[in-house]
Amino acid sequence: EDQVTQSPEALRLQEGESSSLNCSYTVSGLRGLFWYRQDPGKGPEFLFTLYSAGEEKEKERLKATLTKKESFLHITAPKPEDSATYLCAVQERDDFNKFYFGSGTKLNVKP
C-alpha cells in the first residue's frame, strides 16, 4: 500500500539552528515527490518537485533531497518566518491523479 510518513511531527528550533525534516515513502512507482509549506488557515503552498534519486532543489534557506525511499528538507539557519507546517506528497507514476500526503511536520522557529 502506498504511504508517506513524515518525522518528526513537531520541531522547535532556535533562530539560526539548522535541521532536517524527513519524508519516508512507499509507492509502487514514483512520478514525483513534492514539498509544500502550509501556514495556519491557508492552503498548502508549493515549494519543490523532485523526480529521481540523487536530485536536489534549493530555495533560500531550504534544500530538498531525494533517495529511493525518502526525502529530506534541510533548513539552514532558519528564521522565525520559516515557522509553518511542511507537507510531503508523492505522486504515482501510473496514475497522475494519485497524490499521497504525509501528515506534516510542524516547525516552530524561536527568535
Added chain:
Amino acid sequence: IAGITQAPTSQILAAGRRMTLRCTQDMRHNAMYWYRQDLGLGLRLIHYSNTAGTTGKGEVPDGYSVSRANTDDFPLTLASAVPSQTSVYFCASSNNGNSPLHFGNGTRLTVT
C-alpha cells in the same frame, strides 16, 4: 492574481442538511481535485476531474458528489451532512500530472 478561489471560508451546518462548497480556478488547468484535511491524517482525496464532463472517485468519496460543467468550476456537494464530515476542505488543480497541485485556502466545515 491567478489561483483558486473557494467559498465559503467557513460554515457551521446542521446534520442532515445539504451543502455545496464552491471552487473556481483561473489558471486553465485541466485537472481539479477535492481533498479533506483532518488532524493527524494528512490530506485525503475525495473526488477528482481530469477534464470538463468527467469525474472520478478518490480515497474517501462516500457522502460526497461533484460535477464539472466547465474548466473553471468544480463544486463539491454534501447531500446530507454528518458530523464525521467536519473537516477542512481544499480544492486543488494541476496540469494533468505535469505540474504540482495548486491549492485554494480551504473551507472549514463544522457539522453539528
